[in-house]
Amino acid sequence: MSKLLIVGSIAFDAIETPFGKTDKILGGAAPFIGLAASTFNIPSAIVSVVGEDFPEEYLKMLQDRSIDTEAVEVVKGGKTFFWSGKYHNDLNSRDTLDTQLNVLADFNPIVPDHYKDAEIVMLGNLNPLVQLSVLEQMTVKPKLAILDTMNFWMEDMFIEDLRKVIAKVDVITINDEEARQLSGEYSLVKAARAIEKMGPNYVIIKKGEHGALLFHNEQIFFAPALPLEEVFDPTGAGDTFAGGFSGYLTKTNDISFENMKKAIIHASNLASFSVEKFGTERMQELEREEIKKRLQEFKELTQFEIELT
């Protein structure tokens, strides 16, 4: 069976939304990616770093889902990366209240030997130099390397590093505003084309509640977001999407455009759960039957029969 290698932050998040606020809870790209990918029952491993303050039970929770955490470095005397944010009333925007990089500042990722031949590599949002380092440690070229990133790394200080890693991956996932910023194009069709020229053969533009677009040459596929009565906490939705996408491709071991369509439907489906509770809570309790039921809702939402006469 194929294997999925995940690199990404592990964090404590303190989140405030119009519906409530949390103390320090489990956050960061890697747990969301791992939990979403684990719904496909695949072997996966996380490369990340935490401080001595990180509860063993969180790692145990990931291991219980067949996620290998051997390469999650625990820095003695170090503190785990901390992020705090407050969402605005519409939940479409947020203010960062506090960021303490802590052990993440000097993170030197080490890919475990038995994952240096992983077929699928999911580079979660992180310093592009860390993402590059992971790619360089692979002894077998991955079948598919997927990059998630954000506007923070498009600032002058990091953009050259980001361009280097973009040039080396097969798929990039990025939100609409970031795609515009990176490409300098307002039209998402043009933006995707410009980003394809930077390296990736596949560009996924995430539009939050408006769904996601998959671009490949002249082909475009669109997955809507499921219209929800209430979004509770959007934190980690993009990471969950990335985990669903990479997890499905690992499970099926098929990286054709047709299969990527299915992958982004699965990805959107999982992301629709993630936002229903704070942090990773909803993903931890998610049942197979719920996933299946909601996939059916996705079908009903988008599928039609039309005669081309």
Add this chain to the structure above:
Amino acid sequence: MSKLLIVGSIAFDAIETPFGKTDKILGGAAPFIGLAASTFNIPSAIVSVVGEDFPEEYLKMLQDRSIDTEAVEVVKGGKTFFWSGKYHNDLNSRDTLDTQLNVLADFNPIVPDHYKDAEIVMLGNLNPLVQLSVLEQMTVKPKLAILDTMNFWMEDMFIEDLRKVIAKVDVITINDEEARQLSGEYSLVKAARAIEKMGPNYVIIKKGEHGALLFHNEQIFFAPALPLEEVFDPTGAGDTFAGGFSGYLTKTNDISFENMKKAIIHASNLASFSVEKFGTERMQELEREEIKKRLQEFKELTQFEIELT
């Protein structure tokens, strides 16, 4: 064959977009609705009003597409409704530069006798009292009455009239911000439910470049907008959508939810053409083969096979 009755403004528009500007060109809800509906080769009639300054050739152009313009009143000595607007760079918002109601201010709609039994009635955006008057003149209850409206009629001065007409229609089409304003709900799922309680059994929420949602009881269907390289002029996109929707239902004479799904795909398809040139220009030159080709693109954009195992 079923017949479509259309009521809506006819206007001169002067439009400025980042791509250029126009002198007075043909605009208003009715021509866009009529042109879109006419692609289905159905009998239709427009109830509207123009001034003596309105070129005969425009009416001729509509008549050439089997649109009955007998009920377009020409007011002697009157001037046609005029609207002027300037779009911002992102084309998602615009400023109204000038509005001269002219003959529209005292418009008294008269439904022609041979359309008082029309199966489908499309009430284009207009004063709700005019929309109500049209409904009241029908001697046979229409199979489906569809209402399009906008935020202007949700102001204190008009909201009671608007509520009256909303209570009498089967379908309402409205954009996302207007749905929120009308319902007081931020979530579009909740907004649609609240609006259904006001009367219509079907609520269509238009999200512009982000597509359109059709709500009916617990069922939801989503039609994306086709990702376009460039939007040239968004004026009339919503009216074109309304024309495509009502035209397809008239053609097929089937108002089931399943058929409405197809209708909003056709509607989105036609709207994607409308925005490619100024005003009604693109709709006037539209060929059957182009429509068919782009419907195929819609299928490729949204259709997937997924196993629910």
